[in-house]
Every structure is written in C-alpha cells, then in structure tokens.
Amino acid sequence: MPHRELLDPQGKTVGNNLKNLEIHSVEDVRIGKFIELTLGAKSEEEAREKVEKACKKLLANLIMEQYEYELKEV
Amino acid sequence: MPHRELLDPQGKTVGNNLKNLEIHSVEDVRIGKFIELTLGAKSEEEAREKVEKACKKLLANLIMEQYEYELKEV
Numbered sequence: 685m686p687h688r689e690l691l692d693p694q695g696k697t698v699g700n701n702l703k704n705l706e707i708h709s710v711e712d713v714r715i716g717k718f719i720e721l722t723l724g725a726k727s728e729e730e731a732r733e734k735v736e737k738a739c740k741k742l743l744a745n746l747i748m749e750q751y752e753y754e755l756k757e758v
Numbered sequence: 759m760p761h762r763e764l765l766d767p768q769g770k771t772v773g774n775n776l777k778n779l780e781i782h783s784v785e786d787v788r789i790g791k792f793i794e795l796t797l798g799a800k801s802e803e804e805a806r807e808k809v810e811k812a813c814k815k816l817l818a819n820l821i822m823e824q825y826e827y828e829l830k831e832v
Contacts, residue, residue: 705815709798718792724783741779
C-alpha cells in the first residue's frame with residue numbers, strides 16, 4: 685500500500701468516480717497490490733525469510749509503499 | 759485477483775525475476791489489487807451494499823477478476 689503521507693492519485697480518481705455511481709460518503713480510497721506467492725519451503729522460518737527477501741528486493745518499493753504479509757500452509 | 763484459469767503475465771514476470779534474486783521453489787505468483795475504502799454508513803448492511811455496488815460497477819472487472827472483501831469498523 686502507498687504510505688499514508690503520500691498522495692494516491694489512482695485512489696483519488698476512483699473516489700471521484702464512486703460519487704458518479706451514487707455511492708456517497710466515501711472518505712478515502714487507497715489502492716495497492718495484492719500478491720499471492722506459492723512457494724516451497726522446509727519450515728515456516730524459511731518461508732518467512734523468502735517472503736521478506738522477495739518483498740524487500742522486488743515486490744515493494746519501500747520509498748513509497750509499506751507491505752505486510754501472511755503465511756498460510758497449503 | 760485474476761481468475762485461476764487466466765494467465766497472469768505480470769505474475770509470471772515477477773516469478774522469473776525472483777529466480778534471479780536466488781529465491782527458489784516459487785511455484786506461482788498472482789498479482790491483483792488491494793483496495794482500502796473508508797466510507798460512512800449507518801449500518802453494516804448499508805456498508806456491505808455500498809461495497810458490493812462499488813466492486814461490481816467499478817472496482818473489479820468481473821470477466822477477468824474475482825473479488826472478496828472484509829468490513830471493518832473504524
């Protein structure tokens with residue numbers, strides 16, 4: 685998700701368009717990415733390390749975005 | 759999120775790039791949007807109606823994507 689302090693022009697546009705659809709009282713819209721990663725790992729620890737590395741090195745732009753994740757066994 | 763049956767070229771590219779970062783055993787990557795909507799409503803029922811309408815009419819492309827949402831009081 686974009687940091688709270690930053691403008692989110694895409695969210696702003698969507699917010700304005702919701703008004704045109706008669707959906708009122710929308711106070712804020714913020715748009716980020718949702719990424720589903722299916723990966724193999726020997727332990728929860730290893731999975732967490734891989735996901736952290738993927739987020740920091742590729743998936744999130746840490747200057748503009750924050751990230752959070754959830755591990756789920758499948 | 760893009761439907762399971764559809765190719766997700768953006769996810770595919772990210773998957774390939776993870777290999778270059780020495781993150782192995784990645785089986786699948788799928789990329790969708792995460793939207794945070796802050797809105798006023800008199801009841802949970804009204805909030806749900808608004809969110810459903812927003813998803814169906816604007817936020818999701820139902821031909822290519824599926825959506826799910828969670829309501830949270832703030």
